[in-house]
Amino acid sequence: MNKIHIFSYQTMLYFLCRSSFLAFLLPLLIKYKSDMIIVSILGSIISYILFSIIITMFYKQKKDNIIEKTDNINPKIIGKIINIIFALAFLYLSLILITKLGNFIKVEYLENTSIFLIYILIILTILFLSHKDLETISKSSTILFFISILLFIFKCIILLKHIDFTYIMPLFTNKPLSIIKGSLLYAVFINVPTILLFLIPQNEIYPKKNVINKIKKMYAFILFVIFFHTFLILTVLGPSLSSIYIYPEFHLLTNVKVLGFLEKIEAIVSIIWLADFLLTISICLIYVKTTIIYYLKKLNPKFYNKINKYNYYNNN
Amino acid sequence: MKKILVLIILLFLFGCDYKEITDSSVATIIGIDKEKDEYVITALIPRKEENKTNLYKGKGFSLSSAFNDLNLNLEKNISFSHLQTMIISDVIAKEGTNEIIKYFIRDEEVQKNFYFFVSKDTTAENILKALLKTNNNDYNTLTNVFIKHNKIKFKNNSIAFHDFVNNVLTKGKDATLHSITLNNDKVIPSNIALFKNEKLVDFSNNIIGYSLLSKKAKEILLDLKYKDELITVLIYNINVKSYVKDRNIYYKINSKVRVKENPNDVKIENDLKNIIENNLINKMIDLNKECKKYNTDIFGFENVLEKHYIKKEFKDINLKINLNLEYEKDGKYE
Numbered sequence: 012m013n014k015i016h017i018f019s020y021q022t023m024l025y026f027l028c029r030s031s032f033l034a035f036l037l038p039l040l041i042k043y044k045s046d047m048i049i050v051s052i053l054g055s056i057i058s059y060i061l062f063s064i065i066i067t068m069f070y071k072q073k074k075d076n077i078i079e080k081t082d083n084i085n086p087k088i089i090g091k092i093i094n095i096i097f098a099l100a101f102l103y104l105s106l107i108l109i110t111k112l113g114n115f116i117k118v119e120y121l122e123n124t125s126i127f128l129i130y131i132l133i134i135l136t137i138l139f140l141s142h143k144d145l146e147t148i149s150k151s152s153t154i155l156f157f158i159s160i161l162l163f164i165f166k167c168i169i170l171l172k173h174i175d176f177t178y179i180m181p182l183f184t185n186k187p188l189s190i191i192k193g194s195l196l197y198a199v200f201i202n203v204p205t206i207l208l209f210l211i212p213q214n215e216i217y218p219k220k221n222v223i224n225k226i227k228k229m230y231a232f233i234l235f236v237i238f239f240h241t242f243l244i245l246t247v248l249g250p251s252l253s254s255i256y257i258y259p260e261f262h263l264l265t266n267v268k269v270l271g272f273l274e275k276i277e278a279i280v281s282i283i284w285l286a287d288f289l290l291t292i293s294i295c296l297i298y299v300k301t302t303i304i305y306y307l308k309k310l311n312p313k314f315y316n317k318i319n320k321y322n323y324y325n326n327n
Numbered sequence: 328m329k330k331i332l333v334l335i336i337l338l339f340l341f342g343c344d345y346k347e348i349t350d351s352s353v354a355t356i357i358g359i360d361k362e363k364d365e366y367v368i369t370a371l372i373p374r375k376e377e378n379k380t381n382l383y384k385g386k387g388f389s390l391s392s393a394f395n396d397l398n399l400n401l402e403k404n405i406s407f408s409h410l411q412t413m414i415i416s417d418v419i420a421k422e423g424t425n426e427i428i429k430y431f432i433r434d435e436e437v438q439k440n441f442y443f444f445v446s447k448d449t450t451a452e453n454i455l456k457a458l459l460k461t462n463n464n465d466y467n468t469l470t471n472v473f474i475k476h477n478k479i480k481f482k483n484n485s486i487a488f489h490d491f492v493n494n495v496l497t498k499g500k501d502a503t504l505h506s507i508t509l510n511n512d513k514v515i516p517s518n519i520a521l522f523k524n525e526k527l528v529d530f531s532n533n534i535i536g537y538s539l540l541s542k543k544a545k546e547i548l549l550d551l552k553y554k555d556e557l558i559t560v561l562i563y564n565i566n567v568k569s570y571v572k573d574r575n576i577y578y579k580i581n582s583k584v585r586v587k588e589n590p591n592d593v594k595i596e597n598d599l600k601n602i603i604e605n606n607l608i609n610k611m612i613d614l615n616k617e618c619k620k621y622n623t624d625i626f627g628f629e630n631v632l633e634k635h636y637i638k639k640e641f642k643d644i645n646l647k648i649n650l651n652l653e654y655e656k657d658g659k660y661e
Contacts, residue, residue: 122435176521177631177634180634181633181634181635181636225585249493250497251496252489252492252493252496255492255496257434265438265440266438266439266440266487266489274438
């Protein structure tokens with residue numbers, strides 16, 4: 012594997028968390044109505060602690076990636092089973108994300124287009140992306156990160172005057188146990204896709220100084236961005252309106268006129284959702300691909316060499 | 328190979344949901360009525376070729392079938408992407424607006440910030456016809472009529488469709504809409520339509536009380552009798568704040584007032600301030616009483632108390648108003 016810059020690593024983490032937020036966290040948070048702020052804050056704190064523990068544990072040993080490390084667990088069969096479960100789970104995650112992305116494009120952009128055509132286009136893009144290695148994806152995510160942040164700032168500036176703080180109250184309308192359950196689910200949902208990045212061993216990240224700390228700092232920033240999105244959804248749309256939309260983040264901008272004449276900007280601002288989902292699905296598929304190749308190499312080296320040779324000729 | 332693949336994908340992308348603006352009939356104002364269980368939809372559609380606006384009609388037992396019927400009467404497909412105003416008849420509003428809310432919330436093409444009105448004592452169709460007749464098919468005038476109404480009669484207190492939906496859905500809050508009616512075939516703004524849940528319960532003509540209690544009033548022009556003569560005062564720089572105290576709602580209103588018109592040159596004394604204060608307070612209290620009569624919490628008092636962890640029914644909530652007016656002389660004339 013070619014080396015990956017720490018910033019590229021951080022940006023991939025950003026997109027993984029964002030896609031998790033859009034696909035899983037938002038439907039969860041909306042159920043909590045005005046308590047979504049509390050769930051979001053508690054969830055962010057738990058997520059940060061959980062992520063810090065996972066990353067410190069995982070990057071204790073700098074050499075191997077997650078598949079190799081899991082495979083070395085004793086007894087060996089458990090490691091293999093865990094690896095297969097992870098691969099299947101990420102394959103399933105990618106399928107869910109493809110469905111969600113397809114549905115989003117169909118509902119918000121291409122209402123009259125066949126859903127199959129949309130799926131074909133998504134799958135072709137993903138196959139093309141996952142055919143490349145993580146280094147290429149990391150470079151794409153670095154570029155897209157700046158676009159995403161710019162759009163986020165733009166969205167914040169537009170929506171600032173529409174914020175209504177009264178929507179935050181009353182707090183703690185849900186039972187404490189339900190809030191804790193929501194916060195734990197928040198932490199789980201947001202941290203599951205981050206496991207994908209453990210495909211990159213710490214040795215492959217450059218510059219090597221303070222890698223864990225830098226990743227943790229970026230993670231804190233991501234949590235803040237996600238929290239701010241939640242805050243905007245609650246304070247601009249309100250708990251009642253946000254609960255009737257499947258994509259409340261998209262509808263944040265539907266009723267906003269920029270400079271008194273620019274309308275329907277939500278379609279442009281939400282274009283970055285495609286990047287969020289496509290990058291995450293591609294990384295999921297790369298994970299599955301790496302697992303298959305790892306075991307193929309181990310169990311049937313001759314067959315692997317044959318495929319590799321074919322691949323080599325094909326790529327050159 | 329890759330380039331060919333990209334080209335093939337691009338070929339698929341061309342024309343996805345592509346709609347030419349000249350192939351659509353863009354409806355700017357629509358009216359929804361009900362006749363014998365059937366929805367009647369009327370739409371004002373500007374026709375650039377003829378340089379005028381035409382009125383089209385469609386009928387159906389559901390909104391979808393009525394819009395389909397409307398489409399059949401048009402050469403081009405109807406588009407609501409630039410919908411600016413929707414008027415529903417008071418008959419529909421009394422039956423309930425749930426179906427309309429669901430239909431338009433689900434329609435992705437429609438911007439949800441269009442003006443939403445109720446027609447009073449007439450049908451939405453009649454309003455559109457009168458609008459078309461009195462404004463000589465001038466597209467700009469047609470759309471600006473409602474904006475003008477909003478500014479003058481409703482003190483800029485616009486109610487957009489998404490605001491209405493939000494109020495209907497919010498627990499401890501009821502919705503309101505502005506109403507319009509016909510007077511000698513002229514479209515004029517009328518009263519405030521009071522809703523309980525998604526159904527219209529009554530109209531209130533207390534617009535001043537409404538604009539003050541909803542905290543949206545910026546300035547109010549008030550005609551009143553002073554020393555048996557009619558004078559007009561302007562209440563401006565209105566600052567309305569509300570807070571919760573002793574499990575009740577308190578309003579604190581600070582404002583300036585000056586005499587705008589005094590045709591008979593009545594001598595203005597200090598008691599004018601008290602007369603105006605009492606007048607305004609009575610208007611607000613009357614509106615609150617009117618709302619209590621129908622148990623419609625249009626200012627969301629229940630919701631406000633709930634935010635302070637107080638559970639109290641609307642009928643038990645007391646409204647206390649503290650109004651401070653600062654009298655200012657015109658400056659130009661004595």
